[in-house]
Amino acid sequence: MTTIREDQDPEARNNTNSSLTIEDVYNLLVTEIQIPTLQSIPIDTYQNIATLLGDIKGQGYEGIEAKIRDRMVEMISKSVQLLVECRHQKLIEYPYEISSSASSATTTAVDYSKLTDEEKYILDGEKESDKRRNAVIAATINGRPKVMESMSAKIRAKQIVIRFIKSMEQFIGVDMTKYGPFQEEDVAVLPFENARSFIEKGIAIEIHIVR
Secondary structure, three states: OOOOOOOOOHHHHHOOOOOOOHHHHHHHHHHHHHOOOOOOOOOOHHHHHHHHHHHHHOOOOOHHHHHHHHHHHHHHHHHHHHHHHHHHHHHHHOOEEEEEOOOOEEEEEOOHHHOOHHHHHHHHHHHHHHHHHHHHHHHHHOOOHHHHHHHHHHHHHOEEEEEEOOOEOOEEOOOOOEEOOEOOOOEEEEEHHHHHHHHHOOOEEEOOOOO
């Protein structure tokens, strides 16, 4: 088993054959909380945690052993959630790291090589969100209604893939097209507005397509 430590060799980030234990996940979280700057972690950290959780969930225990298994899953799941949130918060609050020497102190941008691919995926989505927000503001204050009409047309044309967790009778979507009826576990591609309404009402859940 590979234990993740604060002083881990950066080359270990390229080792995709390592595996994690519950203790490893806990130590990784504690270290991240204790260190004010973003630490370097193996690039396959989240993949290994997912494998660990999959292995534990796949154990066919019963009775007290099943309760212990479920408790372990809960602890690991909460730890990885806190880990992601902690690392992301550091990027938001401290986009620059301070490195000091005997003679001077310098401020440098956070080394993005410290991020896993999954964390880069999160940041990429947030950058797109910032870009859209700035575009709306710019179009508004610069008096460009045609640009805003284009934005409106794009969101109206957007569709979302959802899976129904409750049955739904036939309805007419915002695009004036008939949809349904749908039964539990049915998958459908619906206009953004209709899909979001069903999701918020707990009738369906979104299926995220990774691109």
